[in-house]
Amino acid sequence: MTRRPLATRLIAHFILVVACLAVALPVYWMVISAFEPNADILSTTIHWIPTHFEPGNLSKALHSQPFGRFFFNSFFMSIMIVVCQVITSSLAAYALVFMSIRRKRAWLFAILLAMMVPMQATFIPIYLILSDAHLINTYFGLVLPFAGSAFGIFLLRQGFVGIPKDLIHAARIDGASEWRILTSVVLPNSKPIIVTLVLLNFVFHYNDLFWPLISTNTTNMRVVPVALSYFLSQEAGQTLQWNLLMAADLVTILPVFVLFLAGQRYMVKGIMGSALKG
């Protein structure tokens, strides 16, 4: 690779730094607002560093509503979805890659079709189906619609394709059952793609507002994003307690932020790969 001239590099650095600042500024503003008195936020001067530090905002915001329950709901729902998807997707991807199936293209096409259908276009029939089964406002209602995932099958299929076919043949000759090959050969050799699936999925469902908003209707079933949206409407009318809102916002973001820092290379790879391989 040729070394680029200094001027080019400086300009590139400059543009990237400006872009990073533009991206980070709203988050920084949220963080400092979370620790300020509301009056400071509403004042006309700009405080880049809080002049009055109020760490009590966090606990005040968290105690204004049963956030412990909301976090439990969010985590429980997201983890259950991830577990279901890893199981169902790895089984299906294994069948598609390593088993002889007639009309394999038809299966792949069906999965592709399923991938393009967003929840936002089918939530009414899904609601009616789950309502007939008396599963609205339950954990089952939150989890089941996402227990099988076309995206998950596709992602894992891409990972499984890279595993040498010889390994599978050897295991078959040794008399291993398909289930055995999946659990002791294929899965241990696909850890990165599984981690990618787990992370992308957890973040997606932890962040999801739409389906929990529709399928739950009591406070004890609320997940964090729904609770956050109520936070705003609840406060409306009087002066908005921006500092408490931002404190709740900060606590909401924290879990995904930590996951992101810990596993970003897997997420980045998963997304970059999606463009390469479709």
Next chain:
Amino acid sequence: MVRKRRRGAMMIGDAWATPMSVGSDNPVRRVGSKVSLARFAHWLFLAPAMSFITVFIFVPVIYVAYLSLLRWNLLSSHPQFVGLHNYMYLLGDSNFHMALRNSALVSGAMVFISLPIGLGLATLANLGLHATKIYRTVLFGPYVIPLVASGLIWSLLFDGQGGLIDKWLGLLGTAQPNWLGTEPYALIAIIVVTIWQYTGYYMLIFLGGLQSVSENLKEAARVDGAGEWCVFYTVTLPSLSPSIFFAVVVCIIQSLQTFDQVYIMTNGGPDGSTATLVYYIYQQGFQMYNIGPATAASVLLLLILAILTYVQFHVSQRWVVEE
């Protein structure tokens, strides 16, 4: 053959060590011969995922099309078959026109603003500079923040009283519009949030594409005396076109699903000027319980997505190319 076995044995470990126990924990084997196992095992493997996908994706797609032919208010009336009446209703409903327009505007803004920025940033992040990883991490960051949380942060930034944006405009002495409360500005605010949220994601898609552009080809162009811009236009951009096309389609599909930021920041207002297609479906279906128009709009959304996917599918055949 022997070598193959050895390799397998090393990798499978315990499966090789206890070959006899393998058959016993296989339920199908007890019932029939090994032939029947091989013939039906793939059904068992595909069944869990495919049954969930069928119940929660394929059945709802058919169901939604059926519902769109009914007049049905969940609260007050029994379903009644009305043919294409709901579609005629949408044709005449100005709120629906507004929602279509808004969705088109958001999609257009994302394709023509967010994607070029993403491509530019990806090009810079692909120069092999120091600290590229840090830039990449920061720029991608907003993508993992819940849209609800981003919506709240930007509600504060756009706020007329405590908002940073109005404070800056005040310093500059320019007019400070009521961002979330007046007509063109509310939609602009929604678009700004969406760009902030997703541009890093598109940057990653382009980065994935850029890293597959042949370095040799670029080098060859340079040897022939092409400048950096020339190399970009003649080598990089054409090699990147599949990624660009993929990004455009994904971007439109994602923009058509815009809901969270609207729900949080404006509730579709003022006067429906920020209500998107999905927001319209939500309002008709879950606030007014008009299942007919809501599902008819859902079917139209599905049709648009189907056309986009079809085009994507045919332009890049690599989607289903077998290994």
